[in-house]
Structure formats: structure tokens, C-alpha cells
Amino acid sequence: xxxxxxxGAGMHPWGKWGRPFVEYGVAAARAALRDAGLEWxxxxxxxxxxxxxxxxxxxxxxxxFAQAMGWNGARIASCYxxxxxxxxxxDIARTRILAGLCDVALVVGADSTPKGFFAPxxxxxxxxxxxxxxxxxxxxxPAYFALYARRRMALYGxxxxxxxxVKVKNALAGSANENARYRKTVTAAQVLASPLVADPxxxxxxxxxxxxxxxxxxxxxxxxxRHGASRPVRLAAVSTVTPSFPSTVLELPDFATDSTxxxxxxxxxxxxxxAHAAYEEAALGxxxxxxxxxYDLSTALELDxxxxxxxxxxxxxxxxxxxxDTALGGRIPVNPSGGLASFGExxxxxxxxxxxxxxxxxxxxxxxxxxxxxxxGLAINQGLFGHGSSIIATS
Amino acid sequence: MTAPVINGWFTVDGGTAHxxxxxxxxxxxxxxxPRTGFCRNPYCDGxxxxxxRLPRRGTVWSYTNSCYPPPAPFVTADxxxxxxxxxxxxxxxxxxxxxxxxxxxVDDLRVGMELELTTGPLADGPLVWMWGAPxxxxxRQNGESS
Ligand SMILES: [Zn+2]
Numbered sequence: 001x002x003x004x005x006x007x008g009a010g011m012h013p014w015g016k017w018g019r020p021f022v023e024y025g026v027a028a029a030r031a032a033l034r035d036a037g038l039e040w041x042x043x044x045x046x047x048x049x050x051x052x053x054x055x056x057x058x059x060x061x062x063x064x065f066a067q068a069m070g071w072n073g074a075r076i077a078s079c080y081x082x083x084x085x086x087x088x089x090x091d092i093a094r095t096r097i098l099a100g101l102c103d104v105a106l107v108v109g110a111d112s113t114p115k116g117f118f119a120p121x122x123x124x125x126x127x128x129x130x131x132x133x134x135x136x137x138x139x140x141x142p143a144y145f146a147l148y149a150r151r152r153m154a155l156y157g158x159x160x161x162x163x164x165x166v167k168v169k170n171a172l173a174g175s176a177n178e179n180a181r182y183r184k185t186v187t188a189a190q191v192l193a194s195p196l197v198a199d200p201x202x203x204x205x206x207x208x209x210x211x212x213x214x215x216x217x218x219x220x221x222x223x224x225x226r227h228g229a230s231r232p233v234r235l236a237a238v239s240t241v242t243p244s245f246p247s248t249v250l251e252l253p254d255f256a257t258d259s260t261x262x263x264x265x266x267x268x269x270x271x272x273x274x275a276h277a278a279y280e281e282a283a284l285g286x287x288x289x290x291x292x293x294x295y296d297l298s299t300a301l302e303l304d305x306x307x308x309x310x311x312x313x314x315x316x317x318x319x320x321x322x323x324x325d326t327a328l329g330g331r332i333p334v335n336p337s338g339g340l341a342s343f344g345e346x347x348x349x350x351x352x353x354x355x356x357x358x359x360x361x362x363x364x365x366x367x368x369x370x371x372x373x374x375x376x377g378l379a380i381n382q383g384l385f386g387h388g389s390s391i392i393a394t395s
Numbered sequence: 396m397t398a399p400v401i402n403g404w405f406t407v408d409g410g411t412a413h414x415x416x417x418x419x420x421x422x423x424x425x426x427x428x429p430r431t432g433f434c435r436n437p438y439c440d441g442x443x444x445x446x447x448r449l450p451r452r453g454t455v456w457s458y459t460n461s462c463y464p465p466p467a468p469f470v471t472a473d474x475x476x477x478x479x480x481x482x483x484x485x486x487x488x489x490x491x492x493x494x495x496x497x498x499x500x501v502d503d504l505r506v507g508m509e510l511e512l513t514t515g516p517l518a519d520g521p522l523v524w525m526w527g528a529p530x531x532x533x534x535r536q537n538g539e540s541s
Contacts, residue, residue: 119466126401129428131468136400136523137495138465138478146459147482154457154506198459199501245437246424250456250482250491255428260489262422263436 004094005224005232006393008036008217009356012110014181014210014343021054024213024349025065025110032106032215037227041072043217044102047093048078049085049109049348052121061348065108075102083295084240084383085109086214086351087391091238093218103223109348110213130253130384137255142206142298144252146198149300153200156315158303162322163205164191166299167341169327174338176368179353181210182342191299205299210344214352216359231395233362236376237281239390243270252384271308274388275380279310282392286310290374291333291361293354295381296340305380306334328369336361336369351389354379362395400521404428405514406448407522412514413451414492414524417444425449425488449492451512452529453485458496458504472518481526483510497525 010031012024025048033040048061057064062076081088086109093105125131133139152158168188174180186204194204224232244266246258251270268276279285286309294305303317311332312320320326326334335341337357340350358377360366366374380390399405404427405414416427419434421441427449434441458481464471465478479496481504496504497515513527 120468124468132401133493134465135468136517137480137493138461138469138471139480139493140461140465143459143461143480147457147480150459151457151506196462198461200459245435246489248489248491250493255493257489257491258435259425261487262419262424263438265489 002098003221004097004218004235005221005229006216006235006355006359007104007219007224007227007229007232008032008034008038009359010035010215011179011353011356012213013179014212014346016181017211019112019211021051021058021110021112021211021213022064022068024112024211025061025108025215026068028110028213028215028349029065029069029106029108032217036217038104038217040069043072043104043106044074045093045096045105046074046076047089047105047107048076049089049107049352050078050080051111051348052080053114054112061108081387081389082383082385083345083347083381084351084387084389085348087238087381087389088240088387090216090218090352090355090391091240094235094238097218097220103220105218106215107218107352108213108215109350109352111346111348112211113209113346129255133253133255139253140198141252142198142201144250145206145298145301146201147250148304149201149205149298150199152300152303156318158300158318160192160200161188162303162318163201163299164188165321166296166302167191167204169321170296170335170339170341173328173336173369174342177338177342180338180342181208181344201298201300207297207340208344210346212343212346212349212353214349214356216352216355233359234394235391236284236394237278237390237392239274239278239281239388241274241277241388242386244273270386270388271304271382272310274382274390275309275378277388278378278380278390278392284376284392288376289332289378290376291336291371292377293337293339293357293379294334295350296335297345299341302334302339309378309380328371333371336366336371338369351379351381354381355391355393358391358393362393397516397520397522400517400523405524407514411451412512412524414449414512416447416449418447419444425490427490427492449490450485450487452509453483453492455504455506455508455510456482456484456491457506458482458501460501470517470519479504481510483526495523495525497527498531499528
């Protein structure tokens with residue numbers, strides 16, 4: 001496969017700014033274009049990752065950003081895949097480049113979020129499982145994260161102290177990231193003293209919702225050469241696979257798993273399958289990675305991801321954590337950006353932000369949080385309703 | 396009985412609660428919530444999905460609670476009592492079903508322990524399925540005479 005490269009990366013800092021999402025997206029897009037050394041009018045394709053909490057403009061994010069930047073005649077697409085929206089947007093853009101239909105594409109995601117836990121979209125909607133799980137069970141997002149966390153404790157002996165250590169690690173990394181919302185280091189005692197939200201998870205174990213924007217400029221390797229970009233970061237894989245039936249992990253927002261009565265469970269559960277597809281496409285394996293950005297919606301979930309990525313055997317992620325292997329300076333740093341623990345989640349921007357971090361780490365310009373000698377980075381997350389998202393980038 | 400919060404997902408028959416799923420006539424895959432129309436097994440073309448009562452007992456896959464009142468459309472009691480949730484793996488079906496837990500807190504629960512289906516009211520009245528201690532329903536019913 002011919003190469004698609006990342007020419008530019010840009011972000012609007014995460015926070016709770018209270019501005020329209022379009023402003024964050026445009027700020028990120030302009031930053032990415034400056035980074036790429038390109039003009040907006042050079043862009044021939046724009047993909048927007050949708051936000052469903054900001055009305056019609058959020059549903060047609062590609063058009064919204066293109067109009068805000070000033071119509072330039074470029075083709076556009078908008079896509080929604082929950083937390084995986086950014087990866088899907090990236091996949092659409094790189095596919096168009098690979099097909100030879102354009103040379104330069106801009107991928108943008110931004111969100112403006114209300115306070116508090118995610119609540120379902122309003123109205124009386126008994127046909128929507130996302131509405132029903134709140135109505136019937138009061139099952140919030142943290143409740144699902146807590147089910148996974150409790151199961152780790154029961155199966156592998158993980159402790160609340162282990163979960164707190166993930167937060168301490170990520171907060172330390174995030175303190176060195178100018179785009180992170182939370183820049184303060186924390187202690188395990190502070191995490192363990194924060195109020196329980198969904199037993200065993202406490203407030204500081206769970207990621208917040210944030211405002212933010214992120215953008216990437218993709219180009220064909222041929223265009224990059226003509227443009228004079230020396231050794232740009234290369235997209236080695238984009239995995240957007242769906243689960244295989246029967247899915248045996250209780251997934252947000254479902255009431256139940258699939259039944260294994262007729263078909264045995266797949267070889268790999270969904271999260272591991274997302275990573276596997278990325279490794280296959282890049283012809284790389286877990287031992288090749290210099291670092292990983294994983295979707296730590298909760299501290300405990302980071303440990304699940306570490307195992308899903310094959311960085312250690314199932315059940316041994318806490319051992320890696322305790323040994324310092326996943327910290328900055330460790331054998332395989334996980335979430336050198338500070339992760340969601342330091343950012344909070346801005347849904348359509350988050351997967352793009354992960355790739356911004358890959359880009360900066362692989363260029364060696366990540367400053368105090370730089371992973372020494374980073375050559376290969378992987379970002380991974382999972383969107384509601386079966387959306388896989390994993391990107392491998394190489395220097 | 397009090398109106399169920401949703402039709403066709405569970406029933407109470409002679410004081411005993413049953414979750415209602417559907418089963419594909421071709422491949423025997425079981426679904427909850429009940430699915431009709433077509434089977435979701437990618438290797439099966441089945442379109443005949445008949446209602447089936449699911450096993451009433453299972454083992455706890457995991458559990459948690461909501462320490463803060465969940466947002467609408469959940470209706471919270473006043474004062475708020477934390478909702479306890481358990482995901483229970485039903486015997487013989489390979490299916491894990493999430494539900495509120497009745498009369499038990501997270502301190503009473505363990506992964507792998509057995510629970511039994513029962514029902515209980517939401518704060519605004521309608522009934523929903525819940526997981527409870529095995530035999531708890533029967534005990535309460537017998538409680539009046541013992
Ligand atoms: Zn079938």
C-alpha cells in the first residue's frame with residue numbers, strides 16, 4: 001500500500017471553555033495547517049467528526065468547519081462513530097488519498113460539552129437502548145466502567161491502589177502537556193480520598209467531559225515529497241473493525257451480551273480484536289511499540305487496554321504498572337500525553353487528539369513528556385455501538 | 396401486577412418473575428432483550444424467533460452501584476438510595492444480563508455468587524426486573540405464614 005503521511009497536527013486546548021464547538025475546531029484546523037506549512041485553500045477534502053450535542057451544525061461537522069474556514073470548494077464528509085468518530089474520519093480521509101482522489105485532506109473534531117455525567121439525548125425514546133438503560137436501570141457510563149473494574153479485582157487481584165496509581169502516572173505526564181485540561185500532579189491518597197461514584201471507582205478514577213478540538217492534515221507521500229517534508233510521520237494502520245458475534249463482554253449501553261448458545265465466543269474479544277487488526281495491517285506486533293495512547297475512560301480501563309494490546313499477559317497489567325514499565329521513562333510508556341485522565345473526553349476530537357500525540361512523539365518534539373527514541377506509536381479506543389478505533393503511526 | 400416499565404421484556408407468573416427473551420428456531424441462539432424479525436448470528440438466516448423464558452438464576456459477572464442520582468430519564472427516589480447493579484451470567488445460555496439489585500448492596504455481592512430474578516418498583520411506580528438473593532422472593536411470600 002502506498003503511504004499516507006501526517007503533515008500537520010493541531011489542537012485547541014482541552015477545558016471547559018463554554019464556547020461553540022466550531023471555534024475549537026477552526027482553531028485546531030488552523031494550527032494543523034500552520035504545522036503542515038499549507039494554506040486552507042490547498043485542502044481538497046475535509047472530514048468532520050460529528051458532535052451530537054450541538055444541534056444540526058454538529059451533525060454536519062465537515063460542512064460546518066468548511067463553511068467556518070471559508071468555503072473553498074473542497075469536498076466534505078461528516079461521520080459519527082461515538083468515541084471512534086475521529087478514527088473513522090481519519091480512515092475516510094486516508095482512503096480518499098489512497099484512492100488517488102485527492103492529495104491533501106483535513107480531519108477535524110471538536111466538542112462543547114455540558115456539565116456532569118453524560119446523559120442521553122432528551123425526549124421520550126423507548127426504542128433507543130441508550131435512553132432505556134438510564135430509564136430502567138439508572139446505568140450511567142461510570143457504572144459500566146465500574147463493572148469492568150470490579151471484575152479485574154475479582155479475577156486478577158487488582159486493587160483500588162492500583163487504579164489510583166494509573167491516575168497518578170497519567171496526571172504526572174499530563175502536567176507536562178500544554179493542551180491538557182488538568183495540569184496538576186496528584187497523589188494516590190488524593191485519588192483514594194475522592195468520593196465513590198460507582199463502586200469501586202472514585203471521582204478521580206473517571207474521566208471528565210471536556211471542550212476541545214483537534215485536527216490533522218493528511219497527505220499522500222508523493223505530495224509530501226513535492227512539498228519538501230522530510231521524513232513525515234507515516235500512517236501505518238487504521239483499524240476500524242467491528243465486533244465478532246457473539247460479543248461476550250457487556251458493552252455500554254447494552255442490557256445484555258450476545259448468547260454463546262449456538263456460536264462459541266470469538267478468538268479475541270472486541271478490544272483485543274481492534275488492536276490485532278491494526279498490528280496485522282502494519283505488520284507489527286506489541287513488542288515493536290515505543291509507546292501507546294489508550295482510552296482511559298477509567299483508570300482500571302487503562303489496565304484492560306494494556307492487556308488487549310498484548311503488552312503483557314491477561315491479568316498482568318497491574319504488575320507492569322507497579323514496575324513502572326508503563327510510566328514515562330519505562331519500558332513501554334502508556335498515555336504519555338496524560339490520557340483522558342488529564343484531558344477529559346471531548347468525544348469527536350479525542351481519537352484525533354490521540355493521533356496528534358503520536359505525531360509529536362514520533363517527531364521527537366513532545367518536550368518534557370517525550371518518549372526517548374520513539375519510533376512506533378499506537379493509539380486505540382472503542383466507540384459505543386461497536387466502533388473500533390486504532391491507529392499505528394511510525395517515524 | 397403493577398404495570399411493567401417496558402412491555403415484553405419480563406413477566407410475573409404466579410408470583411415468579413421471568414425474563415422474556417427470544418430463541419432462534421434455526422440456530423437456537425437466545426436473545427435478550429427480545430429480538431424479532433431476524434437472527435443476529437451472522438452464520439444463520441433464521442427469521443423465526445419465538446419468545447422464551449430465560450433461566451431465573453445465574454452467577455454474578457460483576458456488580459457496582461450509582462453513588463450519585465443517575466440523570467433523567469431515571470426517576471430518583473427522595474431521599475436517593477444508591478442503585479445497585481449486577482451483571483448476571485444466566486445458567487446455560489452464555490448470556491449476561493444487567494439489572495438493578497433488590498435488597499442487597501455492593502457489600503453483600505461477590506463475583507461468582509448466585510442471584511435469582513425478581514422484580515421491584517422504580518421510584519415512580521412501574522415494575523422492572525431485578526436481581527435478588529436466591530429464594531428471597533419465596534421467603535417473603537412464605538414470611539406471612541411463618
Ligand atoms: Zn439463528
